[in-house]
Amino acid sequence: MTSRDQILSLFRLNFGEFVSGQEISSELNISRAAVWKQVKLLRELGFEIDAQRSRGYRLLSGPDVLLSAEIERGLQARTIGRSLLCLDRLDSTNAKVRQLAEEGAEGGTVVIADRQSAGRGRLGRRWESPPSVNLYCSILLRPQIPVQQAPQLTFLSAVAVAETLNHLYQLSARVKWPNDILVGGAKIAGLLNEVNAETEQIHFVVLGVGINLNMTAAQFPDELLYPATSVLLEQGTAIDRTAFVQAFLQRLDGYYQEFLAEGFVPIRRRWEALCDLLNTPVEVDQNPGRLQGTVIGLDSDGALRVQLDNGKVERVLAGDVRPVGQT
């Protein structure tokens, strides 16, 4: 953590109360002039900090900045979050984690960015990433599984996102094959998972997660491919992002441990229970052609199982799936 983040963390722990410059100086082992410099920087970032010569500093208000020390406090995960990095701005958290992975970072490494300048969704689509409101997060995993099983981790992360939203905020989030999370038909989160592997063994997987938390209606771009929403829009009030991140990483870690011990079956059951289109007549645009049928479940490699009218079961590995009649 930087000195700035350490001071901010200290202010937040004592929110509304004065902390003396001397106290900060000795806690962080920096000079009082350095403390003052950091306070000025924080003010420039939009933090309202009261400074009184006799009493010290107190935080009155400020943007919602995620701090790794605050997330780590109370996080009891076995793998995920072993190493946790919160950064102001990145091109894309996936690209950063890929780079760390190439450099040998350990499985469980998590990178969070306050904003992304080139956030990406699946198939290279743009992912809106305004600052200080949402969660843009990538997680490095190094499971010893063959590459054919890598897509299973996409469904694992989808379940963790949807269940965390439902558990914390009583939303009715559903999962949309292969990597979206919807509330009332509008997209609230998306996953972009990448794998780097040889034939028999994965080198690493990057789970990329974008979740709309405190995003306001005005912050969505005018032209969206799909309707979108956020927890704020669903609930009417802003949520505590730190508490969300902790709950999400904790749940993700739990499912990951279960996956390592028991394989994909328990995750598949949970995913099917959350699936928006199970037992629903659907159309699938494929290249070439289109098929119609009813979604009957998920296959062990992540293919969507669609039963045609003639009873035959097709396995869908790619394509856009939608209810019959919806364009």
Next chain:
Amino acid sequence: MTSRDQILSLFRLNFGEFVSGQEISSELNISRAAVWKQVKLLRELGFEIDAQRSRGYRLLSGPDVLLSAEIERGLQARTIGRSLLCLDRLDSTNAKVRQLAEEGAEGGTVVIADRQSAGRGRLGRRWESPPSVNLYCSILLRPQIPVQQAPQLTFLSAVAVAETLNHLYQLSARVKWPNDILVGGAKIAGLLNEVNAETEQIHFVVLGVGINLNMTAAQFPDELLYPATSVLLEQGTAIDRTAFVQAFLQRLDGYYQEFLAEGFVPIRRRWEALCDLLNTPVEVDQNPGRLQGTVIGLDSDGALRVQLDNGKVERVLAGDVRPVGQT
């Protein structure tokens, strides 16, 4: 191509005949002093070059160096070899192609190294890579297929290697699941294929191929995990590496076009026809446990299908497979 490689190519085209300094100088558009400098460099690399003031230069003998212009001459591939790079020395051709892929290189890019300082086989095992005798080659592909199908390309490249060896030299090369090529039970080639993908779509695949061509018995390390051989050891005479590379890339391209048009089925049939252990009782060491059964074929995702004594069919995705009784 470098000036050195251009001069070498010119010498080879006129093998044993004199080429005047003036001719080389105007063909390559370099000074006659530069020609002389390159000739000196080639001599340092072990080329025996006769130089006579009145007649020019002629190549008498030299190490077998692969040149991209010579490989490209006569190569009629649609995708593979569009861009072809022959280098003296690399850590690993796979690493180089991965780097080119990240920088946006097109599908079909081929990199060949005369020697590798850190050649790798599957699961991080070392691959012996002495200079000027074998083929160390990596091929970049960008097919639009889901990640679950990526392992199919391993079997495609295995078939292309084995059939090129059998066709050119009347060997009886067989394929060993998942990525070895054997002659008489000894390893003659190995594949190390890597994939970089998101859930639904591949970013790129690197087909890494190491084939023992003119390697002598003395060039194999004393301690080998498996018995190994080379075309030279099988045939008793050295082969023309350039002709081999051309035939291999041509065949690989043909199967790749077929794969794009018709999918995996034709490749699977060829692979099964070449499989060393089809219909053979085998043991498979897995982690944890071991299974015994009979190999009955290859599954559409590259899993080996093994029928147990009770009739049940197991899909093997990872593990060492060997005939019963062999250790």
